[in-house]
Amino acid sequence: MMIQIEQDPAKLGEVAAELFVKSAKAAIESKGKFNVALTGGSSPKGLYRLLAEEKYKSQVEWDKVFVFWGDERWVSLDDDQSNAGMAYEMLLDHVPVLKEHVFPMWAAGITPEARAQEYTGYLKKELGEEGVFDLILLGMGDDGHCASLFPGTAVLQEENKWVEGYFLKSKDIHRITLTAPLINKAKKIVFFVFGENKANALYEVLEGVRNPTEYPSQMIQPIAGDVQWLVDEAAASKLKNV
Numbered sequence: 001m002m003i004q005i006e007q008d009p010a011k012l013g014e015v016a017a018e019l020f021v022k023s024a025k026a027a028i029e030s031k032g033k034f035n036v037a038l039t040g041g042s043s044p045k046g047l048y049r050l051l052a053e054e055k056y057k058s059q060v061e062w063d064k065v066f067v068f069w070g071d072e073r074w075v076s077l078d079d080d081q082s083n084a085g086m087a088y089e090m091l092l093d094h095v096p097v098l099k100e101h102v103f104p105m106w107a108a109g110i111t112p113e114a115r116a117q118e119y120t121g122y123l124k125k126e127l128g129e130e131g132v133f134d135l136i137l138l139g140m141g142d143d144g145h146c147a148s149l150f151p152g153t154a155v156l157q158e159e160n161k162w163v164e165g166y167f168l169k170s171k172d173i174h175r176i177t178l179t180a181p182l183i184n185k186a187k188k189i190v191f192f193v194f195g196e197n198k199a200n201a202l203y204e205v206l207e208g209v210r211n212p213t214e215y216p217s218q219m220i221q222p223i224a225g226d227v228q229w230l231v232d233e234a235a236a237s238k239l240k241n242v
């Protein structure tokens, strides 16, 4: 586990962009492709903007990049709430990624539960049975959730499935999410945690007693890979061991 704290979130966007490029290069060099899961929320926007700029864009072999998501709100791509819609707008529409290599979680005319199975099929095809992502980006909510692993939800108990679709009562919306066991197989996981409203949850997740039902981000402990936390000073303000 590594934690980097900066006053300015823009600096962390640059750190993440360097890391994305490095991770893509290493994966493409070793196996000819890069499997990445993107995150929604506001925190990764700086990273997406940078990756769409020439400086970083030119360093990635986009035709070898396979794009998935950590989670999605069950809304169509043109909805303001769509994580995939945001990523297209900020990044994917501006880089030469191949359309058939981009896998939004939402699809029309199917239930989120059935889509979760379908999505698992795409993952098995591109990642293989091992299910090891090269890179997974995650945000964290002020309640300690990440992806759509929300406090007190049944998906937190999942041990086998890679993807789950379910109705999130507290937000009155269906969600689809990668499960913790799949996320934990990744080579590299990067958390973005920006803003004072995250300070309490971040303290609980990193330094509080173990209680993943209440603070699901505590479940993210890669088996063989590593996790890097990119945190601004406001979000880090309650941490003691840094």
Ligand SMILES: O=C(O)[C@H](O)[C@@H](O)[C@H](O)[C@H](O)COP(=O)(O)O
Pocket (backbone or CB within 6 Å): 039, 040, 041, 042, 043, 044, 071, 072, 073, 083, 138, 139, 140, 141, 142, 145, 146, 147, 148
């Ligand atoms: O669909 C979602 O709800 C997101 O993927 C979620 O997990 C997000 O990353 C956090 O809520 C942090 O969001 P912010 O970056 O906007 O604080």
